[in-house]
Amino acid sequence: MKAWRLDGMGGCLAFETVPKPVPRAGSVRVRIEASVLMSYLKPYVEGKLPFYRPPPAPFTPGTNGIGVIDAIGPDIWHLKPGQRVVLSSHFVAREQIDDPAQILIGLTGSEGAAPMLHDWPDGTLGEYALAPAEVVTPLDGLEDINAAQLAAITRxxxxxxxxxxxxxxxxxxxxxxxxxxxxxxxxxxxxxxxxxxxxxxxxxxxxxxxxxxxxxxxxxxxxxxxxxxxxxxxxxxxxxxxxxxxxxxxxxxxxxxxxxxxxxxxxxxxxxxxxxxxxxxxxxxxxxxxxxxxxxxxxQFMYPANAYQRLLALVRSGLLDIHALTPREFALAALDQAMHAASDAGNLEYVVVRP
Structure with missing residues (x-):
């Protein structure tokens, strides 16, 4: 598959051919339809945000996105291949402890979260992404909305x-x-x-x-x-x-x-x-x-684990109109152009890249 690979913040960003990730226990592989760009992705890539703790290099950046499950690993009982989903970057350690580590997959992690970033370094700026099941939410009932517009829910x-x-x-x-x-x-x-x-x-x-x-x-x-x-x-x-x-x-x-x-x-x-x-x-x-x-x-940092489910209920009911925001679409290969557009996007628009 094709994916963007970043050799550390401030390092080389290259569009490469890499092996498809292999599903492992508790994970799903998603064929990416639309990946949403952060407004500050360009300075992040250029190493101008030193307070971030990125994954070990090299890794595929990218946070939230829309896609279709392509394959599942063992210990997945409800998610199915062919199901359209939204991927969250926010992943909290599974252990039942008082203060679990948390990361933003493909971006950064809390103090002490280096082992999590090592296990889950790669984000959504590729043709496929492997994700823990905990960050995957089905988009059932929204098949009539295209992926770029659906990506508004990540905003x-x-x-x-x-x-x-x-x-x-x-x-x-x-x-x-x-x-x-x-x-x-x-x-x-x-x-x-x-x-x-x-x-x-x-x-x-x-x-x-x-x-x-x-x-x-x-x-x-x-x-x-x-x-x-x-x-x-x-x-x-x-x-x-x-x-x-x-x-x-x-x-x-x-x-x-x-x-x-x-x-x-x-x-x-x-x-x-x-x-x-x-x-x-x-x-x-x-x-x-x-x-x-x-x-x-x-x-408050980010959102609870069931936030996407609750937000999607507002969308399905018609209470939240995601068409209030306008996507600007770019090809995955045109990431540099897309990053510039994301940094200049207005408050009612967002930038997505699509493989």
Whole structure:
């Protein structure tokens, strides 16, 4: 088969002919139909993200994707060849222990996860991928949607994990910071699908907020942030009709904490703030404010193991329209061009490569 092979971050990236992976116990081999590119794949490949812990070189990069099961190994009882599936990169060690290691297959791992990365180094940027059964979810009932469009669910699942962590319930109001980014926009759309009565989408790009509001519908209002924490917090409360029960923070690479602090100060007593972005500075917590108002600050990495199943239920029911996001398609061989496009993609589009 053909696959991209990376000789370590900052090393050689080459399109090579390699043996097809052989299914082993607890695994399935998937013929890839569409692999979704991260916006930061190019700097990752170039070695500009030193905080990542990549698999031992060489390996096939690539995270989530859509495909069809081609073969199964021993100890697989429900998944079948010919079944269309979505592959998640998020894999948590199977052992029943208090703090299992976790990795993102084809990308990085937590501290102490080197043995897992050694066993499961290769991602989806090839014609076939071998995956542990735990990261494979059937796409039954969605046969009428093409693979590139189905790949949109990989954009939605990450903020969905954060909204589950937030315990968002139907009828609640939520503030989403970083809503002009790819995952922030997806968070707004998923929150609507989950029954939020009102979503206040915030960011600093009014035109992107307006485009998102047009797609998301009348339950979404927007606030363009000024950078002044107190002024912005008051604007959020006004847009929400009072203090909000939930705030979801998906800011990307922010150099100051002001947007996140504005969201925190918009909360009503007993409110919850979920942190899931990638802020590049520390967050100064107003201790007394948090204590006096019984606020919760919750961190969330990725999503629970059954998140794709729950998200797909929203898609099948018609509550979540994945056509709100637009795919840009490239051939697998044109990865360099696709990586450039992924870095420039708008908040309502994503890039896939297809063998």
């Amino acid at each position: 939605f699942v990450i903020p969905f994990g954060g909204l589950l962590r937030a315990r968002l319930t139907a009828g609640e109001t939520i503030v989403v910071t970083g809503a002009t980014g790819a995952y922030g926009s997806a968070a707004v759309l998923v929150a609507i699908a989950m029954g939020a009565a009102r979503v206040v989408a915030t960011g600093r790009n009014q035109s992107s907020l307006d485009a998102l509001a047009r797609v998301a519908g009348p339950r979404v209002s927007t606030v363009a942030l000024s950078g002044d924490v107190q002024r912005d917090a008051e604007a959020l409360r006004t847009a929400a009709g009072g203090g909000v029960p939930v705030a979801f923070d998906m800011v990307g690479q922010a150099n100051d904490p002001n947007a996140t602090l504005a969201a925190l100060h918009s909360l009503r007593r007993g409110g919850r703030l979920v942190l899931m972005g990638s802020m590049a500075t520390d967050l100064p917590i107003p201790y007394t404010t948090v204590m006096l108002n019984s606020l919760e600050i919750l961190g």
